[in-house]
Each structure stands twice: as C-alpha cells, then as structure tokens.
Amino acid sequence: MEQHRVEKQASWLKWKWWLILFLIAFFIAPFILTEFYLTILCEALVMSLLALSFNLLFGYMGQLSFGQAAFYGLGGYTVALLVTKLHFNFWLSMIAGVLVAGLIGLIIGYFCVRLRGIYFSILTLAFGQLLFFIIYKWHNFTGGDDGIQGVFPPEYLKSPTAYYYFILIVFLLSAFVLWRLVHSPFGQIMKGMRENSVRTEFLGIHIARYQLITFVIAAALAGLAGAIWVPFYRSVAPFYLMWIKSGEPVMAAILGGPSTFYGPILGMFIMTFFHAWVLAFTHFWPVIMGTLILIVIFLLPGGILGFAQEKLRGRRSKGT
Amino acid sequence: MSFDVIFNQFMSGIARGALLFLVASGLSLTFGVLRVLNFAHGSLYMLGAFISYSLWKYLLIPVVGFYVAAVLAALIMGGVGILIEFFLLRRLYSRGWPEQLLATYAIVLIITDIVKWCWGGEFLSIPRPKPFAGAVFLFGFPFPSYNFFIIILGLALVIFLWWLVYKTRLGDIIRAAAHDREMVSALGIPIPWLFTWIFMLGSMIAGLSGAASAPYGAIALGMDIDIIVECFAVVVIGGMGSLPGTLLGSFIVGQVYSFGIMYKPELALAFIFIVMAVVLIIRPWGIFGKPER
DSSP states (O other): OHHHHHHHHHHHHHHHHHHHHHHHHHHHHHHHSOHHHHHHHHHHHHHHHHHHHHHIIIIITOOOOSOHHHHHHHHHHHHHHHHHHSOOOHHHHHHHHHHHHHHHHHHHHHHHTTOOHHHHHHHHHHHHHHHHHHHHHOHHHHOGGGOEEOOOOOGGGOSHHHHHHHHHHHHHHHHHHHHHHHTSHHHHHHHHHHHOHHHHHHTTOOHHHHHHHHHHHHHHHHHHHHHHHHHHHSEEOGGGGSHHHHHHHHHHHHHHOTTSSSHHHHHHHHHHHHHHHHHTTOSOHHHHHHHHHHHHHHHOTTHHHHHHHHHHHHHHHHHO | OOHHHHHHHHHHHHHHHHHHHHHHHHHHHHHHHHOOOOTTHHHHHHHHHHHHHHHHHHHOOTTTHHHHHHHHHHHHHHHHHHHHHHHTGGGGTTSOHHHHHHHHHHHHHHHHHHHHHHHOSSOBOOOOOGGGSSEEEETTEEEETHHHHHHHHHHHHHHHHHHHHHHSHHHHHHHHHHHOHHHHHHTTOOHHHHHHHHHHHHHHHHHHHHHHHTTTSOBOTTHHHHHHHHHHHHHHHHOTTOHHHHHHHHHHHHHHHHHHHHHOGGGHHHHHHHHHHHHHHHOTTOSSOOOOO
C-alpha cells in the first residue's frame, strides 16, 4: 500500500513539469491567440469536459454511452431558459443546469445501469434521442428547432477573454476533482466493475448503486459543460442533444486513448481544431470524421496516448 | 371514441409495425449471427430509399417502374453490404464490441454525407404505385391501400425468414452459428463466407424496406436515425436476435406509435420509450430474448 502511494507520487512528479508548462500556456493563451482561435480553444475546453464525462463511464466503468450529449444539451437548455425567460442569476442558473442534468441522469441511469455492453449503448442512445425529440417538438417552451437566442452572461464575463478564463478555471477544477475521484477508492471500484463485475460484487460492492452514482456524476459533468458553453455562444439549439453530438466524445476518447485520463482531452483538442480547420473549405465534416474513426480503429488501436504508453512500456521492459 | 376510429388506428399501427419489422428483422438477423450491432442499418435503409427514387425517376419504366426500382435498390444494397462486410467488419470480429460499434457508426456518418452530396437535403417522394395508389374505405374511413402493400411485404418477409431460418440447411447453420460459432467452424463450415452472406441479406432487406418506405412517407436526410431508434426499441422490447421477438416488438411499437400519435403527436416517441422502460424493468433481455451470458 505504502509502496503504491510512492509510485503514484512518482508518476505525478514525472508529469509535473509538463502540467506546469501546459498551465502557463493556457493562462497566456488570450495574449497570443486571435479571437477566432480563442473561441476554438474555449470550445475545445468545454468539449473536453464532455469527453471526460464520457470517459468516466467508458474508460473507467467500461460502459459506452451514446447519449452523453443529451445531458450536455440539458445543462445548456436549463441555463438558456432560466436566463432568458426568468432572468435568473447567472451563477444560480449554472448550478441549476448541473442539477437538472444530474437529476435526469438519475432517472435515465436507473434504467441504463441494469444493462451491459451493447444494450447499455442502445439504451443511452435511445434516451438521448428521446430527450432531443421532446425538446425539438416542444415548440412553445424550448423554441423547437429555432432554439433559444440571446443567452448573455453577466457584464463582467461578456468579453471573450474574461469568459475564456472562466471556462479555463471551471475546466481545471472539474478535471482536478475528476482526477482525484478516479484515483480514490471509488475509482478502484469503478475499474473493478470494468474488469470483473462478478468478482467485484463478491467483494460486497453493490454494483448497480455504484454504476448509478458514476452515471449521475458523468451526467452532471456533461450538464456543466453545456451550462458554461451556452452563455459563451449566446444560443442553444436542439442539435446539441443529438446522437451525432454524442458521437464526438466517443470519437475523442478513442482517438486520444480511453485507457488514460488525459487521452479524451487530447483527442477532443485535436478534433476541435481539426474541425475548425476543415470547415474553412468544406461542409462535409461527417464523412471526414467517419473516415478518421476508421483510420484510428484500424491503425491506432488504443488511441494516441494508449499507443504511446504501450511503446514506452515495451521499451522499459526491454531495458530491464 | 367509437369502434371505427379505433379500428382505423389499429390498422395504421399494423402498417407501421410491418415497416418496422422490415427494417428491424434485418438488424436482428445480422446481430443474431455476427453478434455485431449495425448502427448503419438505418443508413442502408435510407440509402435504399434514395437509390430507388433515382432508379424510379431515371429508368422511367411504365406501370411497374417502382417495383423494378425497389428490387434493383435491394440488389445494389446487397452489393454495398458485401463491400462493408468484406473490407471493414471482417477485420474487426476479433476486436472488442466498442470498436465494431464505432466502425458501423463511422459508416453512418459516411453514408449521411454521401446522400447529402448526391441527393441534397430536400424532401423527395415517389407517388404510390398502381394497384395500391388509391384508398380503401374501412368503416367509412379512408385508408391508404399502399399500407396493405407494406403489410403484405412484411408478412412475406416473416414467412421467408421463418422458412430460411427454420426449414433450410442454411437456417440450421445460422441457428447453430448464433449458438456456438466455434463448433460450427469446427464442422467445416466456412464462417467468413456465412457472415458475408448474412450481412448481404441484412443489407438487401434494409434496401428493400427503404424502397418500400418511399411511397409511404417522405425520403429525407435523418430518416436513418428516426428508424434506427425505433428499431432499437423493437429489438429491446422483443429480444435481440429473435425472429418472433422482432415480430412482437414491431407489432407493439407500431400500435403504441399509432395510438400515441392520435392522443398526443409530440409524445408518440415518449410512449414507445415508456413501454421499453417497463419491459427493461421486468425482462432486461426482452420478451423473447435470452439472458446475457
């Protein structure tokens, strides 16, 4: 046990300088980047939260959710409705967005955690599409396919730079909390459920309850991502909940490496910037994303970080 | 609510259920044998609808033009199915199911853009073909006679699949492969060949049902995801990989949709999901399915 902790500290120390370097880069980014690229960076950070929330279920619990965007959209819609219709306080709307996503996550999760594998994916996809459908059709409450426009943040957050720092701080705090969570005993239980659910159950762990808790945490985190994105973008539309959107965190995790903590973030950054670049000359993004998925599946199993880890491990074991 | 309204709604539900069965049976068949859930099944259905539209429009065959277009679309989709199985899925059977699922998801994205590129985003439709062009009156209510064509096609497919799965040698192999793939392989039956064949058959059924749906509703982008979500409801309710389950699931979802839309159109899909949720609580593996191993 003691040795384990030392090892973990060592791995933390090994990456420390990289982390500090990235932190500095993130904090000085607004002084270097143009407003266009700052916007893309904001999107990458927000979508990385969604990717982290997806990977909490996929990478750590072993369940592939194809409906994570539904919670993202719910968080966004909650904030948009509260701010535009009730002129609610911005910060309270944020909290409400997270709570609504978490609460709906609790209801949907109650059904989903009964299933494993493909069935779990089908059910999350189906529930996600159901929420999309309801918001799409409920015209006089949600604005239907027009969505909701004019969702403004408070005065002091109106400039892109100020909002960028807000997003960055929320991102860092959430990532830190999540990092602590997956490295806690709770995280060990999650991994245990992934590796061998029968044996974990024999240890006296109530699998369904832990999976439900994880599902709710992931839903709330996705809701947070949506809640902070919508005031930045000033509007929300039903396609935020659609399964194509749900496919993005899946893709990011596969690209970056679902077996690592930072993989989904790396994947989402690559995807978001690539997307912005591609959109400059074509609208056929789905076909490019589809081809990219196939390339990663066939040529880069384990994703970028997973692949790198494997290589490093191979070299180290050869060295000793 | 009088009897004739209920009967009319019931018949609409049967027609919708028949269309759902056409699509879901192909999905269920491929899953039963290959153990791969094909997200792209709805996309093959959509592509079949668009291809049949173009064939109908440009071949200009009198009278039977639609039927010829439908059969040709099914054959073309069979070819597309062979290509997908041979070049993509075949390399993924040894990998985990998430990769297989993602590969079929990638196909969804690619087909979406191909359709957008070739046919644009407009709504297209084929007028109802000849003997089923008009309406029949059921207790004084007009009922599109094309719905009978869908129902007949659905029944024909039920009989064909039942005959194929339970009465032929190939059906014996299919059922054996669904039960124990390695044993079948050990008996000298070429599994890769069987998989290609089944995937082609599933794609043909998807293409045919897409073509059949063209005069029933509109052809448009997004019809792939609409149908696949309902098909997921069908197979989850009925039990994945089971023919009678798919039939029962299609019937239930068709009826729930038909009566739901009469009661509150915006919530038709929600009613289907409530039924699905109830089934999941009582029997998570579906009415006719087997518990997961």
